[in-house]
Amino acid sequence: MDIPYLPGLPFMGKTGCGPVGVESKRFTKQCHRFGRPTAATSAPAARPVNRSYCPSPDRTRRDGMEDSMVTLAEVARQAGVSPSTVSYVLSRKRSISDDTRRKVEAAIESLGYHPHAGARALASNRSNILALMVPLRSDMYVPVIMEIAMAVTTEAREYGQDVLLLTKDEGTRGVRRIAGSGLADAMILMDIELDDDRIPVLRETDTPAVLIGLPADSAGLACVDLDFEATGAACADHLADLGHRDVALIGEGEGVYQRHTGFAARTLTGFQRRAAERGLRAMHRACEGTYESTAGILARILEERPSTTGFVVQNESAIPPLLSLLRLSGRAVPEETSVVAICPDQVALQSSPRLTSVSIPAQEMGRRAVRLAMAQLEGDRAESINLIPPTLTVRDSTAALAAAGFAAS
Amino acid sequence: MDIPYLPGLPFMGKTGCGPVGVESKRFTKQCHRFGRPTAATSAPAARPVNRSYCPSPDRTRRDGMEDSMVTLAEVARQAGVSPSTVSYVLSRKRSISDDTRRKVEAAIESLGYHPHAGARALASNRSNILALMVPLRSDMYVPVIMEIAMAVTTEAREYGQDVLLLTKDEGTRGVRRIAGSGLADAMILMDIELDDDRIPVLRETDTPAVLIGLPADSAGLACVDLDFEATGAACADHLADLGHRDVALIGEGEGVYQRHTGFAARTLTGFQRRAAERGLRAMHRACEGTYESTAGILARILEERPSTTGFVVQNESAIPPLLSLLRLSGRAVPEETSVVAICPDQVALQSSPRLTSVSIPAQEMGRRAVRLAMAQLEGDRAESINLIPPTLTVRDSTAALAAAGFAAS
């Protein structure tokens, strides 16, 4: 605003800026950019601001209010080097003398420069953004989703990436949009269904991607997940080790087993197989997680097999009701009945008694997903199924079964 | 890869493309762009691909594997119009004949065109991205945060915006980075502290922003929040209406009252004031939410004032323990004791009995935040404190107190 020359009138800058040879070209460029729309509402076309490469020297730090964007060119000027040099300082793609580097860094610091994300994306074909597609509503336990999302975001920042949040209900259209617009460099998908329709699109558009979850056909894809089969097995093992002979898995809701992610099915498989190997009698019931549902299931289990002393719970919301119901029915945990949960540590810790559990390594999943994505961006196209081995932590809800009538044979 | 001419050798394209007058200019432009870095790892500088404006006609849909980007220029060519026309079809900023529009839309469809986000951001000074800063860990109940985030994301899409996920622990640096890089058009901040250090930065950088939560000094800012004072009052009113005389508020953890958001304090204020107005005796205890903490607090409340029959719970995690403890202590809910919760509907519904509650309107908050942000981008700089009035839904955990000894005077 401090150089109020009229548009159209050629501005014959004599203020000594830059090589003379290019001046004419520069100043014949008409200026039709008036700062941010927000600020442009008053006096729409009245007072254009010269934003060419060669402003008068006294203009330093002035138009900040209108358009706070500091450009690389300004940094270059302030540091007394060319724009490309500044770029190389930033990208470290060519060697720069310590002296120059320091000058440039000082200029960056003093001007508070941040590279324009769009410009960078356009020129470099890299947006430094990872798209994360999370379920809007799913069978997954919300805090776990959140924890993964946060871990992804935090880890992404370690790689200088930001995270774009997409909802799963954008579906294949969302994937296409991101792949097509170059908005993100890679995608991380959560809540993967066995036969997820986003996967073909990923393949077709050849988008770098990481799945959190395991689809039926994972050929050529990078996947991260907890090893749920081993998880089920670990639970069975633990109960077997403690001397339990009759065990039950209280699982996810009905729908989960058919429709979805397969993690529930994998847990069940692992549990049943290991139970068989260890000579346990295993039951399984799907559970919606409400108090009523849990009560009904527990009643049926105990009716059908009153000798059941070991429980594995996979549905987080079934945990409080289950504990409450066991208490009410007079079955002491862990003295008479043992409970193993598959849940985040936090849930296990704030239950009473604190639960022996296999934790859902949300943090780890998020972190690994980002690393796999970054590896792909580095050129590692290798497919990889990244199954995290389960960790069972013994707390206060499981104990060795007192040698009662039905001891191990 | 299918046009393997050597770099440096001028490529005298005779394949008839575009007006002759510009050809020379176009082909003297050197090509130094080799598709995506991913693909460039093999044969680094050996086989550049011609990506100028004027590919040979038979090239249609060829280099898709290497660089699936369809450009506006290609759409224009296919539709037989100029690039600017395509742009205007997309932006609707100038009128376009139906005929032309149809041709362009057909071309867009058939090529699967998506505008390059970076290019668009660079040229238009608008990224179509909203940055959402969420707490990494906070006193807020995680599912509520998640619900807000999802609502923001969904609503943002209605406005053609995407959402960038930031964590609060990036703090002021994060705000500066976003404001400086033009990565987002506006910011939405959650978990606002009374004296939030991000606020000065927001003011200083003049970034369009919406706060979800209410800081101490909200001058010139757009804020959305549940009206917690009215919430506290509504709870007091409801219990008073039912004939309760001695009531207690089981609140958030100690820390929340000092350090943070003030929503807890505002609830308390509203509760106490209204209780006084209605002639109730009101107590208040901070509660960490664990079983032990809840048990201790409940015991002390009942010891100090055994006639307490009305409870308000603000800490979601205290709800299951509280209900469990009341049951154990033989106080029937709602027959003898009433419980009002301040929590998401989902929590209220899956408790047993279903809880009378003031819901946390997470969806609504998210939605409003986006609308306020968009309004700012439209030029509405008006500050606004957007307090959502509470809704108390009566369910099965509150009932009129049977006219006992201590009836209303």
Place this chain on the structure above:
DNA sequence: CAGGATTATCGAAGCGCTTCGACGATCCCC
């Protein structure tokens, strides 16, 4: 100490889009 290799820097082109001004072609009103 000549000449090739290396280092540090610069200039310029171009990424794909938006937007301005220009300019025919229509339209309408007196």
Place this chain on the structure above:
DNA sequence: GGGGATCGTCGAAGCGCTTCGATAATCCTG
């Protein structure tokens, strides 16, 4: 039916960055 307004389209510039090739300056190495 002539002249101004409107409509629909085009060409070109420029957004701020990256990166190529070029070019001095410096560094060996024999």
